[in-house]
Amino acid sequence: MIDQTSTIPKGWKMTTLGEIVILRQGRYIPDDILSITKDTKRIFPVFGGGGLRGYTDFFEYEKRQPIITCRGSGCGFIQRTDAKSSITNSSIAFEVNEDYLDAGFVYYWALGRDFSDVITGSAQPQITIGALSTKLILTPTLPEQRAIAAVLSSLDDKIEFLRKQNKTLETTAQTIFKEWFVNFNFPGANGKLIDSELGKIPERWRTGKIGEEFDITIGRTPPRLETEWFSNKPIGKKWISIKDIGNSEMYISNTSEYLTDEAIEKFNIPVIPENTAILSFKMTVGKLAITTEEMLSNEAIAHLKIKKNSNFSTEFIYLFLKDLDFNSLGSTSSIVTAINSTMIKALDILVPEDEIIKKFNAVIQPTFKKLKNNNSQIQTISTLRSMLLPKLMKGEVRVVGFND
Numbered sequence: 001m002i003d004q005t006s007t008i009p010k011g012w013k014m015t016t017l018g019e020i021v022i023l024r025q026g027r028y029i030p031d032d033i034l035s036i037t038k039d040t041k042r043i044f045p046v047f048g049g050g051g052l053r054g055y056t057d058f059f060e061y062e063k064r065q066p067i068i069t070c071r072g073s074g075c076g077f078i079q080r081t082d083a084k085s086s087i088t089n090s091s092i093a094f095e096v097n098e099d100y101l102d103a104g105f106v107y108y109w110a111l112g113r114d115f116s117d118v119i120t121g122s123a124q125p126q127i128t129i130g131a132l133s134t135k136l137i138l139t140p141t142l143p144e145q146r147a148i149a150a151v152l153s154s155l156d157d158k159i160e161f162l163r164k165q166n167k168t169l170e171t172t173a174q175t176i177f178k179e180w181f182v183n184f185n186f187p188g189a190n191g192k193l194i195d196s197e198l199g200k201i202p203e204r205w206r207t208g209k210i211g212e213e214f215d216i217t218i219g220r221t222p223p224r225l226e227t228e229w230f231s232n233k234p235i236g237k238k239w240i241s242i243k244d245i246g247n248s249e250m251y252i253s254n255t256s257e258y259l260t261d262e263a264i265e266k267f268n269i270p271v272i273p274e275n276t277a278i279l280s281f282k283m284t285v286g287k288l289a290i291t292t293e294e295m296l297s298n299e300a301i302a303h304l305k306i307k308k309n310s311n312f313s314t315e316f317i318y319l320f321l322k323d324l325d326f327n328s329l330g331s332t333s334s335i336v337t338a339i340n341s342t343m344i345k346a347l348d349i350l351v352p353e354d355e356i357i358k359k360f361n362a363v364i365q366p367t368f369k370k371l372k373n374n375n376s377q378i379q380t381i382s383t384l385r386s387m388l389l390p391k392l393m394k395g396e397v398r399v400v401g402f403n404d
Contacts, residue, residue, distance in 0.1 A: 018133025022095035026087030048088035050074040059084040066094040066107040075125040076115040104149030147399040177319040211345025215305040217270040219297030229263035236260040240297040249375040252289040286326035
């Protein structure tokens with residue numbers, strides 16, 4: 001589908017963004033005219049800094065247009081509007097004349113750009129239309145623009161399909177968990193309940209503490225000023241931050257940093273086994289993921305390891321924690337919301353009969369296997385897309401049929 005070339009292709013033109021695109025900043029839209037839900041009257045989305053702001057009963061753009069966040073901490077964030085939409089004054093729209101320029105191509109061009117050189121201000125970062133218009137853009141013919149956008153869009157569509165499928169699978173898994181362990185509609189249930197600290201529970205079940213039922217360890221960070229312990233290259237083991245969990249799918253496979261083997265030994269960094277549920281409990285409380293290999297983490301993340309001879313599973317504890325209201329446990333200040341490791345270990349947990357847990361594992365683990373496989377595909381496709389995007393935009397890789 002693609003060919004490679006080492007020179008700028010014949011017929012491609014280098015110009016500035018301002019010469020080929022009309023850049024328009026949005027207008028101030030008061031919150032009181034925005035609806036947070038899409039109802040029958042207010043059907044047109046409004047995009048602002050960092051994404052969707054709400055819905056209104058008016059629109060300014062008929063077509064899908066690339067937009068960029070021009071103010072605040074998300075300055076430089078790229079997205080596309082829906083078919084009919086508006087933007088706030090914290091965004092700039094790229095109005096494209098599709099008689100000679102493809103909006104999808106411009107979107108992917110912007111997605112692959114570094115806009116830090118046109119961001120000004122420290123207290124309130126911003127991008128001006130004047131500065132943005134000076135960015136250089138290399139454009140092929142319109143048919144090749146469309147072909148490039150189609151290749152990249154097909155990869156994005158596949159990623160979106162897999163993510164939607166995963167959302168359905170995870171919702172199904174949570175429904176099954178709730179039905180068995182909250183509503184007590186599990187195979188063989190006879191309706192007989194007994195009193196416990198957690199209220200009525202099935203007979204022969206019991207209550208326990210997470211710290212008693214799981215081996216819980218907390219991550220660790222070597223001294224930050226001693227940079228020799230850290231690497232952004234694949235050496236030692238992957239070291240997970242809360243941001244890494246936020247950027248991952250359910251199964252975490254990538255981290256922004258590694259710790260060297262020497263750091264692991266010197267600072268006695270706990271190693272997280274493969275297929276272990278991990279939980280953030282500082283700053284951003286309640287983020288969850290499952291490891292795909294032996295990994296490490298910082299001190300804001302707890303690792304819930306399955307004990308030897310336990311019938312509990314990673315899938316069980318993941319779904320248990322997913323349904324937990326962490327807001328009722330934490331302490332809030334202007335800087336941090338957190339729970340501590342002692343609080344995690346003291347959390348009450350329902351302990352079903354061994355046979356019920358075994359049956360649940362048999363039912364739920366194929367679903368998690370599918371989730372993990374989809375996550376792996378998403379990672380593979382995302383890596384391919386990230387590799388192809390700059391090469392296609394520079395003409396280093398060509399769509400078949402357009403090579404010189």
